[in-house]
Amino acid sequence: MASQGRRGGVSLPDRPSNSTSILAKISRSSLVSRGKEAAGDAAFVAKKLLRSTGKAAWIAGTTFLVLVVPLIVEMDREQQLNDLELQQASLLGTPAPK
Template sequence: MEITPNHDAVEAKSARPVSFGAEDATRALGRLVAHTGKAAWTFGTTFLVLVVPLIVQLHREEQLIELEKEQLGVLAQPSAGGLQAE
């Protein structure tokens, strides 16, 4: 079976120039704003649920490490009470 072009057919609708009026532009802009808002909401909520607790935990661990270093520094210092020079 061979496919041959139909010369009697009218040109396809996509061959016509597309008219894009102000009403269409307004509708498209409204949809773009709505989808952008939904994406921003999703991103913000995900950030608050997943990333903020991670940042808080990392900050706590950092403070704990600093406290441990400080305590080790105090313990490592020689005591001055028994070694007084006369």
């Protein structure tokens, strides 16, 4: 038991203090910095696109609710009224109105 001071685990060899790690060299490269810049720009564009798409969906949804839904309800009422008149005419034996 050569080292009594350490408890369990695996010890890594000591690195010389004057050498820089490969990870540090890669993270400082121009390719990585350009990649980070491109990722930031892509995130900005995606955020803007998502926001404008959300606004357009809100406008379309409210327009549909205000203009189209009442029209659909009124057309359904008219159809029910026509069906009722047709049913009454057939029961009474009178010709159906045109």
